[in-house]
Amino acid sequence: MAEHHFHLKADWPGLRNDVGTIDAGNLVTKISIPKEMDGPGIGTNPDEMLLGAAATCYIITLAAMMERSKIEKDALTMESEAIVDETNGIITYKKIIHRPKIVLKPSASDRDKKVVQRLAEKAETSCMISRAIQGNVEIELEATILTSEN
Numbered sequence: 001m002a003e004h005h006f007h008l009k010a011d012w013p014g015l016r017n018d019v020g021t022i023d024a025g026n027l028v029t030k031i032s033i034p035k036e037m038d039g040p041g042i043g044t045n046p047d048e049m050l051l052g053a054a055a056t057c058y059i060i061t062l063a064a065m066m067e068r069s070k071i072e073k074d075a076l077t078m079e080s081e082a083i084v085d086e087t088n089g090i091i092t093y094k095k096i097i098h099r100p101k102i103v104l105k106p107s108a109s110d111r112d113k114k115v116v117q118r119l120a121e122k123a124e125t126s127c128m129i130s131r132a133i134q135g136n137v138e139i140e141l142e143a144t145i146l147t148s149e150n
Contacts, residue, residue, distance in 0.1 A: 017033060030043025032045060037086070047082055050082070051082040058129075062100065062120060073102060073104055075148070083096075096139050098140070100143050104145065113147075120141060120145070
């Protein structure tokens with residue numbers, strides 16, 4: 001069994017609406033409360049970072065599964081959306097919606113498209129971030145699978 005350790009340093013010099021920093025090696029940025037929550041909206045915030053973690057984990061997992069299945073693609077892009085609910089002063093990270101757009105080679109068969117649909121669904125349950133938030137944040141998938149033109 002291998003364990004992988006990741007580290008992050010955070011600095012928060014002030015009060016609620018101040019700006020801090022994080023440094024996780026390849027991720028170095030300012031952080032603050034988003035404008036939508038009456039913060040300064042400088043840098044990133046936990047809401048965006050959780051969405052980013054879920055989205056990048058999903059798209060990398062899907063690409064790896066397609067590669068293992070020997071299904072070639074022309075493009076794999078995605079838009080993701082987070083829904084955060086604030087009711088009676090309680091903030092809840094409610095839902096993440098992934099909208100991958102998978103463009104297969106012109107030679108892709110109907111069978112290839114069905115396999116890719118299954119892989120798109122399986123990638124969501126296989127991604128470690130999805131597994132980590134399972135039961136706390138709903139994850140929805142709206143995959144679009146197309147073939148490119150010659």
